[in-house]
Amino acid sequence: MSGSTAQNSQTVNTSTGQVPTPMATPNSLSQTPSETNQSAPTQALIQENQTAQQPQVQSSTPPQAPTTTPQTENQNMDEQKKAGEQEPDNQTPTKKIQTIEKPKDGSELNIVELINYIVKQAIKAKTSDIHIEPHEEVVVVRFRIDGILKDVLQVGKDIQESLLFRIKVAAKMRTDEHFAPQDGRIRFIIENKKIDTRISILPTSSGEKVVMRLLIKEGKSFTFSSLGMSDADQLVVEKSYNRPYGMILAVGPTGSGKTTSLYAILQKLNSRDVNITTVEDPVEYSIDGVNHIQVNNKANLTFASGLRSILRQDPDIIMIGEIRDAETANIATNAALTGHLVLSSLHTNDAISTIPRLIDMDVEPFLVASTLNIVIAQRLARKLCDKCKKQITIDQEELTRITKMRQDIAMNFKVGDVVYKEEGCETCGDSGFMGRFGLFEILEITEKIRRMISERENIDDVFKVARENGMKLIVEDGVNAVKTGTTSLEEIMRVTALKQ
Ligand SMILES: [Zn+2]
Numbered sequence: 001m002s003g004s005t006a007q008n009s010q011t012v013n014t015s016t017g018q019v020p021t022p023m024a025t026p027n028s029l030s031q032t033p034s035e036t037n038q039s040a041p042t043q044a045l046i047q048e049n050q051t052a053q054q055p056q057v058q059s060s061t062p063p064q065a066p067t068t069t070p071q072t073e074n075q076n077m078d079e080q081k082k083a084g085e086q087e088p089d090n091q092t093p094t095k096k097i098q099t100i101e102k103p104k105d106g107s108e109l110n111i112v113e114l115i116n117y118i119v120k121q122a123i124k125a126k127t128s129d130i131h132i133e134p135h136e137e138v139v140v141v142r143f144r145i146d147g148i149l150k151d152v153l154q155v156g157k158d159i160q161e162s163l164l165f166r167i168k169v170a171a172k173m174r175t176d177e178h179f180a181p182q183d184g185r186i187r188f189i190i191e192n193k194k195i196d197t198r199i200s201i202l203p204t205s206s207g208e209k210v211v212m213r214l215l216i217k218e219g220k221s222f223t224f225s226s227l228g229m230s231d232a233d234q235l236v237v238e239k240s241y242n243r244p245y246g247m248i249l250a251v252g253p254t255g256s257g258k259t260t261s262l263y264a265i266l267q268k269l270n271s272r273d274v275n276i277t278t279v280e281d282p283v284e285y286s287i288d289g290v291n292h293i294q295v296n297n298k299a300n301l302t303f304a305s306g307l308r309s310i311l312r313q314d315p316d317i318i319m320i321g322e323i324r325d326a327e328t329a330n331i332a333t334n335a336a337l338t339g340h341l342v343l344s345s346l347h348t349n350d351a352i353s354t355i356p357r358l359i360d361m362d363v364e365p366f367l368v369a370s371t372l373n374i375v376i377a378q379r380l381a382r383k384l385c386d387k388c389k390k391q392i393t394i395d396q397e398e399l400t401r402i403t404k405m406r407q408d409i410a411m412n413f414k415v416g417d418v419v420y421k422e423e424g425c426e427t428c429g430d431s432g433f434m435g436r437f438g439l440f441e442i443l444e445i446t447e448k449i450r451r452m453i454s455e456r457e458n459i460d461d462v463f464k465v466a467r468e469n470g471m472k473l474i475v476e477d478g479v480n481a482v483k484t485g486t487t488s489l490e491e492i493m494r495v496t497a498l499k500q
Pocket residue numbers: 385386387388389423424425426427428429430432433
């Protein structure tokens with residue numbers, strides 16, 4: 001809360017476990033405390049890890065203008081992260097971030113190296129998306145790590161144009177276009193590994209904003225075990241995809257891991273004796289042996305038209321990235337009815353809402369009833385870092401606080417219960433969390449539920465039957481994860497907050 005800066009750490013540094021060495025001179029990005037040569041070439045910083053680990057830091061109460069914006073950003077981020085948390089004890093008020101500016105001696109900054117450096121740091125920090133965001137006086141680079149955005153470094157406004165130019169060239173975009181959105185891809189070769197990225201540029205009032213999605217398949221495993229699904233739930237899911245036809249739906253908001261779940265099933269079903277075809281927007285990962293088709297609106301290849309074409313390709317298993325409209329919903333259910341196994345995703349908050357949602361999209365209730373096998377509703381929550389998680393005992397005050405915010409969660413705890421919360425250490429980049437896991441709610445469409453759907457019975461009654469059959473709610477899965485110390489109460493409140 002105070003302006004104290006003593007243990008403020010740098011994102012770039014902590015992500016690799018190195019201790020930063022704060023420096024007072026913000027402008028020269030090229031030297032470290034031991035290399036005090038003011039005019040060292042820029043490349044030195046970007047090429048050499050060691051140098052990169054010790055970038056310049058600006059004081060948290062800086063005389064320079066550029067830090068103003070990112071500080072505000074950080075506060076917003078902290079507020080978001082700590083939503084609802086009143087105690088300010090371990091909040092970091094103003095995280096200092098690295099600043100990269102043009103060398104003062106007039107030498108050129110190597111933009112290609114700068115971009116490589118950013119991507120390299122992103123990979124180290126297990127980033128999913130890099131945001132290069134123009135502000136009025138500075139360009140802020142932010143990483144999304146475990147679903148949360150974090151300011152990482154800032155680039156001088158005088159570098160903005162050349163940075164954008166380089167990215168556009170590499171992504172084969174129009175360099176003379178500044179007012180229209182553009183999409184492209186860049187393949188980086190970093191430490192002899194191919195790193196594919198999907199690039200999106202969108203003009204904002206402060207200039208063009210770049211978002212780079214890192215498409216890293218390596219080390220990413222598409223299995224339910226790695227997502228943290230319980231053995232009991234896995235058995236139910238397994239039963240659903242072992243049926244020769246019908247529909248399997250993964251539901252939840254954007255970024256809840258739906259694609260990973262569908263891929264986990266595809267991976268299981270993938271063999272030489274079946275034809276698996278997908279239509280996706282975008283195709284992010286390719287599974288060997290699976291035919292992935294990319295939606296292309298310009299070529300009129302939509303989810304619906306792609307799906308129609310797939311049906312003429314003698315498919316066994318079809319995956320449709322997302323059911324967004326009535327047309328797609330109807331082709332998909334018809335495909336499931338005519339002997340295909342259809343996998344797809346939908347935006348609904350919970351499993352049971354999927355049924356009225358499909359009916360809203362003009363799918364006849366009898367069709368929903370006869371095709372739907374299972375609905376997997378899910379969220380992704382961050383796992384507490386094992387190295388630094390802090391044990392706390394719930395007291396009356398805490399219980400009252402949680403009850404006020406989330407009665408449904410609070411009712412599962414009592415005074416004296418021991419839970420854990422995040423602390424932050426070098427291993428976890430000071431966030432207190434490492435990696436994510438899934439929270440699941442699995443609706444198995446039993447014979448009784450099928451009959452109820454086709455007879456258009458009240459959805460609340462269907463829900464009751466599902467609960468009697470043992471359907472566990474996402475919140476309950478989350479409460480279990482808090483009780484086992486996998487994650488914190490705040491995190492569960494965050495990811496299970498209803499978004500209307
Ligand atoms: Zn930690």
